[in-house]
Amino acid sequence: MSLPNPATPVKLVLLGEAAVGKSSLVLRFVSNDFQENKEPTIGAAFLTQKCTIGDRTIKYEIWDTAGQERFASLAPMYYRNAQAALVVYDITKPASFIKARHWVKELHEQASKDITIALVGNKYDLVESDEGGEEEDSLRKVSIEEGKSLAAEENLLFFETSAKTSYNVNDVFIGIGSKIPSASSTEAANQQSHVSEGRVDLSGGVNNRGQDACPC
Secondary structure (H helix, E strand, O other): OOOOOOOEEEEEEEEEOOOOOHHHHHHHHHHOOOOOOOOOOOOEEEEEEEEEEOOEEEEEEEEEEOOOHHHHHHHHHHHOOOOEEEEEEEOOOHHHHHHHHHHHHHHHHHOOOOOEEEEEEEOHHHOEOOOOOOEOOOOOOOOHHHHHHHHHHHOOEEEEOEOOOOEOHHHHHHHHHHHOOOOHHHHHHHOHHHHHHHHHHOOOOOEEEEEOOOOO
8 A cells, every 4th residue: 555645835925015815825825714803914824725726736825915015025935845835916906916926036046947927817707797707897907808918927827815705715726736746745844944933033923824634
C-alpha cells in the first residue's frame, strides 16, 4: 500500500489597498464564509488551507497583509521567500487598480524571481445585475479589458472574483497551485523556519487560523 504524497507547502501573500476584500477572499477560501462588515486587518493575519489539485495536495500558508498605507513598509517581510502572491483590487475603485500596478512592480523588483502572481479584481457582485448576469455600467470603474491587459503585460494570472458570492474564489487558488512546480516543496520546507519566526515578530499579533478541509 503506497503512502499518500505529502502536501506541498506554498507561502502565499495577499497585497492590495485597504478595503478591496483581501481578508474576505481568504475567509471565503479557508472557511467558505463571508462577513459583511469585516474589521480591517492590523499588521497581517496568518491562515492555512489544503487544496487538492490533480494528484497533488497544496498546503497554502497565507499571509493576509493590511492594506492601510501605514503598514506598507512591512510588506517586504511578508512577501520575502513567497512562492505566490495575490494582488487584489476593487473593480469599482480605480485608485485600487493603480495601487495594484504598484504592488506588481514591487513584486517583480523585490520578490523571488520565480514567484507566481495572480491579479484579482474583486467585488464582481457589485457590478452583476440580478437579470441575465449582465453588468451595471454605473458601478464598474475598472474594465475587465484593463485587468487582462495588465496581466498580459506583466505575465500574471488574472481573475475577477466576488468574496461575497464565492464567484471564482476557489479558481484563483487552483490556478496558482497549478503553476507551482512540484520541486518547490523542498525549497518551501527549508523556508518553514522563516515563516514560523515571522508569526510573532513581523505582525505584532497575528491571527493564526487554519483548517484542513479543502473547499476546492
